[in-house]
Amino acid sequence: MKRVIMQGNEAIARGAWEAGVKVAAAYPGTPSSEILRNIAEKYPEIYAEWSVNEMVAVQVAGGASLAGVRAMASMKHVGMNVASDAFMTLSYTGVKGGLVIVIADDPYSHSSQNEQDSRHWARFGKAPMLEPSDSQECKDFTKLAFEISEEFDTPVLLRSETRVSHCDSLVELGERIEPNRKIGLDRKEASKYNMIPIYVRQRRLVVEERMKKLEEFANSFKYNIMEINDTRYGIISSGVSYLYAKEVFPEWSFLKLGMVWPLPKKMINEFFKKVKKVAIVEELDPFLETEIRAMGHRIWHGKDVIPAVYELSPEIVERAFKGKRYKTPKTRMDTSSLPKRPPNLCAGCSHRPLFYVLKKLGLFVFGDIGCYALASNPPLEAIHVTICMGAGVGMAHGAMKALGKEGLGKSCAVLGDSTFLHAGLPPLMDIPYNKGNSTTIVLDNMITAMTGQQEHPGSGYTARLEPTIAVNYDEIGKALGVKSIRHVYPYNLKETMEIIKEEVNKDEPSLIICKDSPCILLRRAKPLERFKYPAYRVNEEKCRGCKACLEINCPPISFIREEGVTKDGHKRKGRAFINRDQCVGCSVCEQVCKFEAIEPVVN
Amino acid sequence: MKKDRTVTNIFLAGVGGQGTILASNIMGHVLSTAGFEVKKAEVHGMAQRGGDVVTHFRFGTKIYSPLIKYGDADYLIGFELLEGLRYINWLKNDGKVILNNQKMYPPAVNIGEMSYPDDIPGIFRSHFGKNNVYVVEGLEIARKLGNIQVANVVMVGAFSNFLPDLKEELWLEAIRNLVPERFQDLNIKAFQEGRRALG
Numbered sequence: 001m002k003r004v005i006m007q008g009n010e011a012i013a014r015g016a017w018e019a020g021v022k023v024a025a026a027y028p029g030t031p032s033s034e035i036l037r038n039i040a041e042k043y044p045e046i047y048a049e050w051s052v053n054e055m056v057a058v059q060v061a062g063g064a065s066l067a068g069v070r071a072m073a074s075m076k077h078v079g080m081n082v083a084s085d086a087f088m089t090l091s092y093t094g095v096k097g098g099l100v101i102v103i104a105d106d107p108y109s110h111s112s113q114n115e116q117d118s119r120h121w122a123r124f125g126k127a128p129m130l131e132p133s134d135s136q137e138c139k140d141f142t143k144l145a146f147e148i149s150e151e152f153d154t155p156v157l158l159r160s161e162t163r164v165s166h167c168d169s170l171v172e173l174g175e176r177i178e179p180n181r182k183i184g185l186d187r188k189e190a191s192k193y194n195m196i197p198i199y200v201r202q203r204r205l206v207v208e209e210r211m212k213k214l215e216e217f218a219n220s221f222k223y224n225i226m227e228i229n230d231t232r233y234g235i236i237s238s239g240v241s242y243l244y245a246k247e248v249f250p251e252w253s254f255l256k257l258g259m260v261w262p263l264p265k266k267m268i269n270e271f272f273k274k275v276k277k278v279a280i281v282e283e284l285d286p287f288l289e290t291e292i293r294a295m296g297h298r299i300w301h302g303k304d305v306i307p308a309v310y311e312l313s314p315e316i317v318e319r320a321f322k323g324k325r326y327k328t329p330k331t332r333m334d335t336s337s338l339p340k341r342p343p344n345l346c347a348g349c350s351h352r353p354l355f356y357v358l359k360k361l362g363l364f365v366f367g368d369i370g371c372y373a374l375a376s377n378p379p380l381e382a383i384h385v386t387i388c389m390g391a392g393v394g395m396a397h398g399a400m401k402a403l404g405k406e407g408l409g410k411s412c413a414v415l416g417d418s419t420f421l422h423a424g425l426p427p428l429m430d431i432p433y434n435k436g437n438s439t440t441i442v443l444d445n446m447i448t449a450m451t452g453q454q455e456h457p458g459s460g461y462t463a464r465l466e467p468t469i470a471v472n473y474d475e476i477g478k479a480l481g482v483k484s485i486r487h488v489y490p491y492n493l494k495e496t497m498e499i500i501k502e503e504v505n506k507d508e509p510s511l512i513i514c515k516d517s518p519c520i521l522l523r524r525a526k527p528l529e530r531f532k533y534p535a536y537r538v539n540e541e542k543c544r545g546c547k548a549c550l551e552i553n554c555p556p557i558s559f560i561r562e563e564g565v566t567k568d569g570h571k572r573k574g575r576a577f578i579n580r581d582q583c584v585g586c587s588v589c590e591q592v593c594k595f596e597a598i599e600p601v602v603n
Numbered sequence: 604m605k606k607d608r609t610v611t612n613i614f615l616a617g618v619g620g621q622g623t624i625l626a627s628n629i630m631g632h633v634l635s636t637a638g639f640e641v642k643k644a645e646v647h648g649m650a651q652r653g654g655d656v657v658t659h660f661r662f663g664t665k666i667y668s669p670l671i672k673y674g675d676a677d678y679l680i681g682f683e684l685l686e687g688l689r690y691i692n693w694l695k696n697d698g699k700v701i702l703n704n705q706k707m708y709p710p711a712v713n714i715g716e717m718s719y720p721d722d723i724p725g726i727f728r729s730h731f732g733k734n735n736v737y738v739v740e741g742l743e744i745a746r747k748l749g750n751i752q753v754a755n756v757v758m759v760g761a762f763s764n765f766l767p768d769l770k771e772e773l774w775l776e777a778i779r780n781l782v783p784e785r786f787q788d789l790n791i792k793a794f795q796e797g798r799r800a801l802g
Contacts, residue, residue, distance in 0.1 A: 005635040030647055110646045134642070134669070167644040167669040168631055240669065247668035314672040329674020332691050332730045339685070339717040341709040343619060343654030374652060379714060452647070550714045555653055558708050559715035574715065581751055 003172050008165040011135040012102060012158070013038035015142025016046065016072050019098070020178035023047045023064035025057035027422065028451035029076030030111040031165040032104035036074055037454070040463040045176065050448075050455050050463045053389070053422040054079035058086040058101060062155075065099040066193060068183035070146050074102035077118050078388065082423070084121065087155065091125045092203040093193045094153035094210075097181065098146030105161040107283050108311040111450075113369060113386060115309065117284035118159050122261035126207050128214050129157040129261040130223075131239040135169040141223065141258065143174075150179075152210055152217070159260070161283070163240045163311065215262040223258025224267055226274075233300075234275030236268070236288060241312055245281045248318040263291055272297050279305075279321070283312050345374050347555045348527070348584035350517030351443055354490040355382040356552050356588070357497045358412065363504065366392035366399070368415035368424075371450040372443055380553050383414075390415065390423025396438040397431045409505040412439040418448035418456040421471060425480070431509040432481030439503050439510040442473055445519040453522060477511040484510040490517050491530070493591045520584065531585040533600035538576045542597035545572035549589040549598065556582035557589060566595075610663035612671040613762075616690045617682030618707050619656045622755035625781065626682070627658040629759050632777035634662040637769055644669040655686055680762055682741070682755060683707050684723040691727065699765065700727050701801070703741035703758050737761070737801055744796045753793035760797025771798065 006014065012035050016024060024046050026036035040048040047064075051057035057073040064071035075083060080103045087101060103121065106112040122129035128148055132141040138160065145156040191199045218224060234253035235245045242256045255271045257264070272278055277300035280289045289302040305320035306312065319326040345352050355375035358365050359382040367373060367383035368391065376383040385395065396413035403410075415424050420442045428440055448454040455461045460470035477485045484506055488496040503510035518525035544566055549557050556579040565571050578589070580601070590598040613630070617623040627643050635641045639662040646656065659671045671693065679694050681687020681702040694700060702724055711717040720726070727736040739761040745754040756778070763774055775791055782790045 003635070005631045005641055162646065163644055163669055166647055167642060168628075169642045169666075169669065170635060170640060243667045243669065247672070250667070313670050314668045315674075318672070329692065330696060333688075333726070335689050335692060338689055338720065339709045339711040341618065341653075341655040341686070343652040344710065346620075346652065371652065377710075379710075450652075547714070553710060553714075555713075558713040561715055 003170045005168050006135045006139075006171040007034060007168045008132070008135050008138045008160060009034035009104075010038045011138035011171050012074070012142050012160065013043065014171065014173070015139035016100075017043040018139070018174045018176050019143045019146040020070055020176060021046050021072050021146070022069035022097070023061060023071040024074070025049050025051045025060040025071075026074040027051055027054045027057055027079055028448050028454040029079050029104075030451055031106055031162045032074050032076045032079070032102065032160070033451045033454060034165070035102060036463065037452075048463045052457055054083040055086050058083040058090070061099055061101070062086060062090050065095045065097045067096070067185055068181055069097040070179065071097060072100045072102065075104070076112065077103055077105045077116050078112060078114065079103070080118060080121055082389070084125070087121070087127075088125050089195050090155050091127045092195055092200060092207055094206070095149055095155060097179070098149035099155040100142065100145040100149060100158055101155055102142075102158045102160060104165045105159065105284070107161060110162055113388060115284065117287060118157070119260055119287045120285070122157050126211055127155050127157055127261075128152070128259060129159055130258060131159045131260045132164055132258070133239045133243050134164065134167065135171045137223070137258070138164065139171050144223070148217075152214055154210055154214075159239070161240065167240075211262055215265060218259050218262055218264035219266045221259050221264065224264045225254075225256045225258070226267065226271060227254040227256070228274055229253050231274060232276050234271060234278045235281050236271065236278060236292065237281040238288070239283070241281045241283050244312050244314045244317045247314045249321070257288070260288070263288070265295060268292060268295065268297070281306055281312070281317055284308060342377050343374055344377070344553060344555055345371065346520045347582050348520040348531070348586040350445060350490045350514060350520070351375060352380075352552055352554060353493055353586075353588045354414075354441070354443060354488075354496065354514060355380050356592070357490070357493060357500060358382050358414070360497065361501055361504070362410075364411040366396040366411065366413040368392040368413070368419050370416035370419055370443070372414060372416060377553070379551050388423075389419055390427055393424050393440050394427035394430065396440070397427065397434070397436045400436055400438045405507065408437065408507060409501075412441055412500070412504050414441045414443055416449070417442060417444040417446065417458045417473070418454075420473070421457050425476065428477070428482070428511070429480045436509055437507050439500075439512065441500070441512040442514065444473065444514050445517060445522070446525055447519050447522050449519040449521070453519070473511075473513050482509045482511045484508055486510065486512050487515045488512055490514050491586060491588065493588065528584055531587065533585045533587070533602065535578070535580055535583040535585045535601040536587065536590055536598050537578050537580070537601050539597045539599050540575060541567035542595055543572070543575040544570050544595055544597070545574045545576070546594070547576070548592050548594060549576050552588055552592060554589060556580075610661055610666060611678075612676045613660040613678045613680065614671055614676040614690055614693050615658040615660060615680045615682065616686040617656055617755075618686060619652055619654050621656075621682045622752065623656055623658055623682055626755045626759045627660055628781050629756070629774065629777045630660055632780060633769060633773050636773060636777070639663060640666050642666045642669040655689060657690065678762070678765065680758060682758055685709065685720060688720060688723045688726060691730070694731070697735075698731065699735045699737070700731065701737045701739060701758065701762055702727070703754060704738050705742040705754065739797065739800050741797070744800065745793060748789060748792055748796065750789060753790055756790045756793040757797035757800070760794035760799075761801045763794070763798050764801045
């Protein structure tokens with residue numbers, strides 16, 4: 001069999017294809033985005049869509065399942081919060097075609113607003129959850145998830161995480177097999193799918209029965225694996241945590257759970273009989289630990305030594321069990337004192353001038369989820385709250401209601417185009433209806449940028465890059481009752497500042513849309529063609545070293561400490577320098593400079 | 604049990620946008636084609652935007668963890684000098700470091716608050732001896748080839764010298780597989796120049 005190297009997400013996509021999936025829907029979010037991207041790029045047999053948000057993705061997959069085909073929705077951990085409303089009741093109705101929801105967690109919050117542990121959804125929603133540890137298991141477990149879904153009439157959760165989704169390892173490829181099932185909608189099945197109270201109470205019992213059967217199944221599930229080696233020490237683990245533990249203590253015994261809910265209680269009891277000291281190694285919450293303690297077992301170690309926050313790693317697991325016997329590798333220098341390199345907005349990004357303006361206006365900025373969160377870092381420091389998709393819009397309105405007219409001119413909400421469509425419409429609707437006066441700025445860069453350029457209903461293209469309708473943000477604002485709708489071109493600092501200043505001071509709802517400012521990485525929009533010159537440079541005769549251009553935090557601009565004088569006799573402590581390799585010619589620094597010391601490079 | 608396993612750990616460090624992911628993808632393609640088990644781990648998403656990026660790359664007979672254990676890297680490839688230095692403690696005592704002689708100033712240096720460390724190759728030499736520190740003019744080689752973006756593949760070429768059992772053709776095949784056709788020649792040249800630089 002051919003084995004190829006594949007990223008975990010790529011393997012989940014492959015598993016869906018081999019399982020004969022017909023419909024796949026997702027909203028992008030790190031570390032899950034490559035699942036749908038791979039399906040859209042490689043597997044034309046599967047209908048693939050970027051849904052407007054995760055709840056819609058689960059609705060789409062749920063509808064396809066009801067019509068009889070295998071369907072999958074994928075998202076990051078916080079996406080499941082949005083999708084949970086649909087999931088919690090789909091758990092009652094069960095499925096027709098297999099229905100799998102992939103949730104990718106992000107321990108350590110590499111690229112997220114929190115660190116939640118998605119295993120709780122399985123217990124909360126009463127559905128089975130599988131947890132792969134590498135790419136081969138990503139593919140195998142995805143296929144098994146569809147079988148379990150159909151056999152037990154339940155949605156199945158597949159939990160991945162950063163170190164599974166974004167790790168590459170070898171995968172044995174298989175063929176696609178489409179299940180031979182009749183498709184169609186059946187009006188006679190309403191009592192199973194129509195969740196009005198009378199039917200809910202019936203289904204509630206079915207769900208309990210199903211979970212009992214699944215627990216029995218878990219005891220014989222072939223990916224719940226007991227490895228008995230040294231019987232003095234044993235570890236119960238799952239996912240990538242198992243790999244870390246196995247790496248450092250390969251001689252110990254292991255109970256590796258491929259299914260983390262429901263738990264294989266008989267198997268766990270057996271492991272405790274065979275092994276003297278049993279520890280539990282799991283990332284984030286003491287999920288297994290709480291359940292296993294509740295079964296009455298005495299645990300050797302768990303969260304007393306394994307951290308409940310951030311990611312685990314081989315050395316964290318090793319240190320946890322070895323304690324003082326752990327030999328810390330040699331430290332050659334204290335690297336924490338080196339200059340840090342936080343991520344930054346790209347050179348030429350349209351968010352940079354916009355946030356510079358907001359900072360200069362002294363506004364309190366209600367932020368949202370997207371690249372623009374990078375404007376939080378110094379020296380811009382232009383975002384003051386970030387909670388979840390769409391939250392900035394609703395919170396700005398709430399704050400203005402609390403502050404009354406005192407609040408005018410002091411705050412605004414910002415969110416990206418994709419975020420606006422995902423979760424910004426309901427809070428925006430709330431403002432005119434409730435006679436509010438807050439300002440909402442849509443940073444339209446024509447793509448879902450942070451997660452790597454995914455299409456959305458405003459971008460004009462589908463997941464498969466077919467041209468389609470593009471939502472008109474002005475029309476949305478109008479339809480929702482916003483009267484003051486303005487456009488800004490962020491690269492024009494002066495004009496942008498005037499318009500925003502006017503709008504935040506108005507005692508009525510305002511919607512401001514950034515126009516003609518595509519993501520600098522979105523090639524098809526030819527972002528660089530907007531710029532008159534290919535780059536800018538510092539005129540050393542004029543630069544006074546005032547550092548005003550450094551306030552925009554543009555990657556190519558640096559400060560050279562070197563005392564000197566300008567041509568017209570001003571003493572300076574240093575001067576600015578623009579790295580030609582990185583500058584794209586957006587002209588923002590030129591507008592910021594008060595001494596005309598930044599000039600275009602004319603090729 | 605552990606003793607039967609031979610694993611090589613390579614730690615790649617660079618700046619988001621430098622193309623460390625393509626570099627590690629080429630390595631992954633080559634080593635898996637050569638019959639090794641391979642695991643590699645990296646972080647995508649917001650962490651990429653001009654921030655520091657690292658890849659853990661492991662190959663051998665049997666690999667469990669996708670992450671290299673702290674202090675257990677056989678090789679450290681620094682695609683940028685400061686980023687190489689940031690992970691100096693990840694190298695084994697007898698490890699080797701391959702540095703791209705390129706400086707990219709982080710914000711604190713740009714605004715003049717902190718200074719960029721001096722003579723980073725010298726710091727490595729003082730800890731690992733001069734025979735274990737290799738400096739490659741990755742950026743300059745790429746510039747001469749007409750596109751500074753291929754410095755990453757120059758570094759892959761330089762590193763390929765440390766795996767002498769793998770034929771050049773394997774690497775070129777990986778590049779053909781992973782790079783869009785119109786950039787293949789450029790990337791192959793970049794690889795060959797890098798290979799020659801330390802060859």
